[in-house]
Amino acid sequence: MNKNTLLLAGRPVRNLTLAVMAVISLSACTQQKLAQTQTELAGARECLVKQQEQNQVIAQQQASLIEQLQKVQTQLSVQQTLLEEQPKVIHAPAQPKMDCPPPPPPEKFLSSQPPLSDKQIVGLREQALIAGLNFVMQARISTNVANSVIDARNIQMFERNSEEWVRFTIYNPETKEPHVLERKRLRFQTVQTATSTNPDRRPVVEIRFTIGKLSQRGEFVLADRSDSEFPMLIGRNLLRDVMLVDVSGNYLAPLQRAEDAAPKN
Template sequence: MPSTHTPYRLLSLALLATTVLFAGCASDQYFMVPKNDLNELHAQLHGQTAELSSLLVTATARHDSLSRQHQAQTEALLLNLSRQVDNFSCPPAPAPLACPQPSPMSQADRAAADRLKGKIIVGEREKILLADTGVVYTARIDSGAETSSLDARNITRFERDGKNWVRFDVPTPSTNKDEAPTFTTLEREIVRNVRIIQSNTDSYERRAVVELQFAIGNYQQKAEFTLSDREHLTFTVLIGRNILRDVALVDVGKEFTTEIPAELLKQMGNRK
């Protein structure tokens, strides 16, 4: 396709040639040109001018045609896009996934289930029933503590029949926070003593350890409890490894996974 600038360039050259020709004729030194050659030059100039005009018309027509074609393509594209927008719809919702059928228990799973038999699952906090007080306490489960601990006040050591005993008061939690707790006084033989080293001093505290009957869920047993004043702590009872070992599995992400049977509460005269 010829460039639209070509006709203008040729026309400029023709005008330049004409100017030079007439300028030469007007100068003091005349060019002697035969008349036939001058006529031929005029004829060529006239032909080039006509050719330039034709090229200019052709280029203008070509430009108009391309403009109309481009406009038509743009309008068609916009029309197609408008139709797509008008006909747009959301895709259908996916079908709900069906839950797979549980596979038969493998041998490893069956072995793990067998290991759980006879053990209770306990959470970070559990209800514990002390048979000697007949009271249900909220106990903290701490697998890091070797021995369980019980809040005991007014601890008094004494001797009975040549053996070391201890008298202590166990608080009974009140449902009303504004009321002072009541206490149950117990006397138990000391099975052993433990030395607790204080964290802020080099001295140690000698604490008595006694055996008490308790129940967690359906599990009932007698275990050792260290007597200490836990008034400044949240929980009256702390359950350690001496109770958890071989009988319980700890799930720290749960709480109150066990429930003391109502028949057992009635039998022990629970005073909640």
């Protein structure tokens, strides 16, 4: 083989021009093939990116479906628990209908007026007659006060037959005449006043009085009520079971004086 002979693809090429052309042709094919391969690779990468995005969307949809399914299962479980806790209703067999006779007509009152109550009806203001003194005190009726109070002055404690008694003075509201009374002390009542920080212990005695048709003995707390319009205050302890209060009226119980005044105590 001489110096002008070349090897191409393992074969001798004797013409230099042909060899160069063959090399150029082979290089062009290689570059074209490489460009085609890169284009296909770029397309494959783009498809891979789109497929990954689709996979993410599908994964998100699957997670949302799973969450909704869990919520539905929870609601079904709660409903099943409520159904199990509800008592079972047992339907009793239907009873045969019985024809009952009509009820008898109500009895008619002999009078159109309702039966009268034995309780004394009083208003917010009444006149109270003090037994044994035969004078009248203006009384305030109050359902907000527990214990009744009467105006008493010069209160003194003393002992009689080994028992505690109370001597006090009651004034006639009309003549201002003093009347000294003595009563056995029943107990002490603790009263909180607005003018003192310490509560006062006031004696409680029993006094007979009359309001309307009602005459009874009642427990009264002795206190100085000289500044009050009403020297007597009737509370719940005397109203209970014997008086009915009509808050819309005053002096509903007519005053009943004794024909002969009892001797003074």
